[in-house]
Amino acid sequence: MIEIRKGQAPADLSRDEFSVRYRASFVDPAFRTEDASIARLEAIAWDAYTEGRKCPFTQKAGPGYADPDYDLSTEWVETKQRLAEAQRVWGDATTRSRVLVICGSARNDGTCPGENSKTFRLTGIVRESLERDGIEVDFLDLSLLTSEYGRKIFPCKGCVSTAMPLCHWPCSCYPNHALDQTNDWMAEIYERWTAAHAVIIVSPVYWYQSPAPLKLMIDRLVCADGGNADPTSTSGKKPAKAKELEMAGWDYPQHLAGRVYGVIVHGDVAGIEDSRRALCEWFDWMGFIGAGADARLDRFIGYFEPYATSHETLDRDEAVQEETRNVARSVAKAVDELRSGRLQAAQPKLSRPRPK
16 A cells, blocks of 8 residues: 655644634724624634534435445535536537637736736737637636635645545535635636637736736646546545555546637746746647647737836737737637537547556
């Protein structure tokens, strides 16, 4: 049996420490009239924490699972059912072609910056072009993480690095009610990726990398590439069972393979090529189909020019605007070819000598 390594987990919070953290959400003086109510709610939250009530709502897995008697999270089951329906609609040839357009910037004018992002403006160009081609656009603005109340994407916990079968599709790490890790946006985002015939990511460069909201989403999509659709096979999160399954031979199912992609990355000093390349290679790894060279764009907007005038620079750069339209046009064409059966992934389905 493979050794399970331990020793990193923090000690449980003391009751006083828990109280400080819990009450941090209620420091506004307006809450003082409800201090007694807050204390009662805190006591309930403390019980959930000490008892480890990750999933307060469960149901028997039932037929089709390795362990039909296992108590699955009802919230996870509902998410999986929505993904199954989205996959069914995706495969229905009578539906309109659907493209998920993602604004990867953390910036918008609804909070501290006070001004919208160039990324948002570029997604507008993409959306207009796709809609002219009769495509249904699903717009996902990740900047809502910084500007909308209660909007959250929790970080990936790296279950896959223990063993691939421990990473469930969809992710079962969240919600975790005992740790107040709830209202996770990814449950909805998984559904939107599944329903899409293509995905276009538009992203700026933040310090040579993708912005934090985009990277959070990307990390949480690891379960789409090799994830285990049956949490009962690992009795939830049992490392030993997951390692045993992986060593017996895991097939690494690609749950989102066969969709088209396009990428637009912009910056003002450096990092655009590396960021664009990383995003494209990530899509390739997941089994997505590139829409051609014109659908992979990286451009500087105002190279080493002032930040203050960057929107005016984009106004003048009609070439970048047209190249952005070409990304959308390329993806629209590839989606049409894919759904008509004239396009498929170029790479053959080969057995990997070193699966990962």
